[in-house]
Amino acid sequence: MIDAFARDIHYLRVSVTDRCNLRCVYCMPEEGLPLVDHREVLRFEEFERLIAIAAAQGVRRVRITGGEPLVRKGIVPFVARVKAITGIEDVALTTNGILLPRFAGDLKAAGLDRVNISLDTLRPERFRAVTRVGCVDDVWTGIEAALAADLHPVKLNVVVMGGVNDDELADFARLTLQWPIHVRFIELMPIGEGDPRFRGQFVSIEQMQAKMAREGLRLGNHPGIRGGGPARYHTLEGALGTVGFISAMSKHFCAACNRLRLTAEGKLRPCLHSRQEIDLKAPMRRGAPDSLLSLIFQKAVEAKPYQHSMLDEGWGDRTRRMSQIGG
Ligand SMILES: Nc1nc2c(ncn2[C@@H]2O[C@H](COP(=O)(O)OP(=O)(O)OP(=O)(O)O)[C@@H](O)[C@H]2O)c(=O)[nH]1
Ligand SMILES: C[S@@+](CC[C@H](N)C(=O)[O-])C[C@H]1O[C@@H](n2cnc3c(N)ncnc32)[C@H](O)[C@@H]1O
Numbered sequence: 001m002i003d004a005f006a007r008d009i010h011y012l013r014v015s016v017t018d019r020c021n022l023r024c025v026y027c028m029p030e031e032g033l034p035l036v037d038h039r040e041v042l043r044f045e046e047f048e049r050l051i052a053i054a055a056a057q058g059v060r061r062v063r064i065t066g067g068e069p070l071v072r073k074g075i076v077p078f079v080a081r082v083k084a085i086t087g088i089e090d091v092a093l094t095t096n097g098i099l100l101p102r103f104a105g106d107l108k109a110a111g112l113d114r115v116n117i118s119l120d121t122l123r124p125e126r127f128r129a130v131t132r133v134g135c136v137d138d139v140w141t142g143i144e145a146a147l148a149a150d151l152h153p154v155k156l157n158v159v160v161m162g163g164v165n166d167d168e169l170a171d172f173a174r175l176t177l178q179w180p181i182h183v184r185f186i187e188l189m190p191i192g193e194g195d196p197r198f199r200g201q202f203v204s205i206e207q208m209q210a211k212m213a214r215e216g217l218r219l220g221n222h223p224g225i226r227g228g229g230p231a232r233y234h235t236l237e238g239a240l241g242t243v244g245f246i247s248a249m250s251k252h253f254c255a256a257c258n259r260l261r262l263t264a265e266g267k268l269r270p271c272l273h274s275r276q277e278i279d280l281k282a283p284m285r286r287g288a289p290d291s292l293l294s295l296i297f298q299k300a301v302e303a304k305p306y307q308h309s310m311l312d313e314g315w316g317d318r319t320r321r322m323s324q325i326g327g
């Protein structure tokens with residue numbers, strides 16, 4: 001699907017649940033969010049139908065996200081069904097990793113291509129503070145399980161926050177000397193719970209790179225690894241993995257945007273930042289044929305803005321947090 005700015009939209013991010021087993025401070029309020037009623041969340045068969053319709057229009061990559069996708073029952077057979085859809089070449093999952101020890105092998109067997117695992121700190125007490133409930137060892141066991149299952153390339157997502165974890169950049173980067181993993185540093189976005197933190201804790205990619213250089217790390221350019229996202233990759237000499245940067249704010253990558261989002265409630269969101277959402281669930285449940293649902297996909301593609309305006313406008317959307325959009 002080609003949008004109004006000649007961008008090829010071929011990547012669908014599917015949030016299969018708004019629920020999560022963590023409460024990351026920049027993503028969810030401590031008490032959690034009012035849970036969407038089960039009946040309002042799409043059934044896996046409904047997601048499958050919509051993904052097949054998107055694939056028929058040129059979507060080739062699917063990322064399963066959430067909330068935490070691994071807390072939803074039936075996720076493994078769902079992955080297998082998505083992988084079997086004609087036209088889908090790459091099925092990836094973004095997860096906090098806590099449940100990967102249990103699921104990595106089965107996900108691989110079901111056809112999952114790869115995982116991105118979110119981990120913002122290597123320090124146990126800090127991890128507990130950032131996620132409010134989590135245990136960092138569980139994520140490490142999850143990373144090892146993903147590597148053992150060959151869910152390759154295994155990427156780590158690190159949201160960098162000033163005064164919280166920006167003293168761990170070198171530690172994270174050095175992990176790539178010992179492990180074949182791809183560490184990606186992400187700029188904090190003023191979305192949902194990230195909004196009030198943004199002003200005080202934002203660290204730009206340029207600042208991160210300057211800090212790493214001061215700490216003696218020499219990053220060489222790297223042509224990139226398998227993926228459809230916006231990260232720019234570098235590497236340390238002799239490393240098994242890479243170090244990537246996702247500059248969502250300071251140097252956004254919207255001109256190369258390739259994606260649409262489908263929320264757990266069956267709404268198409270043309271842009272991460274824009275509030276607009278287009279409902280697919282109601283027409284689908286009223287019996288709309290594939291041709292009509294295809295048109296709705298096209299409308300969403302047409303509605304994509306050229307770029308986000310988070311720097312000028314901040315968030316201001318009280319109805320949505322990152323866990324509800326899928327990141
Ligand atoms: N501004 C912006 N940020 C995004 C977008 N998509 C993903 N991100 C952020 O980039 C980070 C990494 O996202 P992932 O879910 O790991 O996916 P990805 O980097 O697109 O995936 P691959 O490169 O295909 O592995 C997350 O913090 C997302 O919130 C987007 O469309 N716009
Ligand atoms: C919303 S989570 C959903 C998937 C899964 N629960 C996880 O944490 O990987 C997807 C990604 O969004 C990132 N994210 C959430 N809020 C963010 C914010 N305000 N700024 C930047 N990234 C954010 C998370 O760190 C994570 O990598």
Ligand code: SF4
Nearest residue numbers: 020024027067096323
């Ligand atoms: S970032 Fe992921 S793991 Fe953390 S609260 Fe949000 S959805 Fe859950």
Ligand code: SF4
Nearest residue numbers: 254257271272307308
């Ligand atoms: S912020 Fe919007 S336009 Fe920019 S890359 Fe993300 S989805 Fe695309």
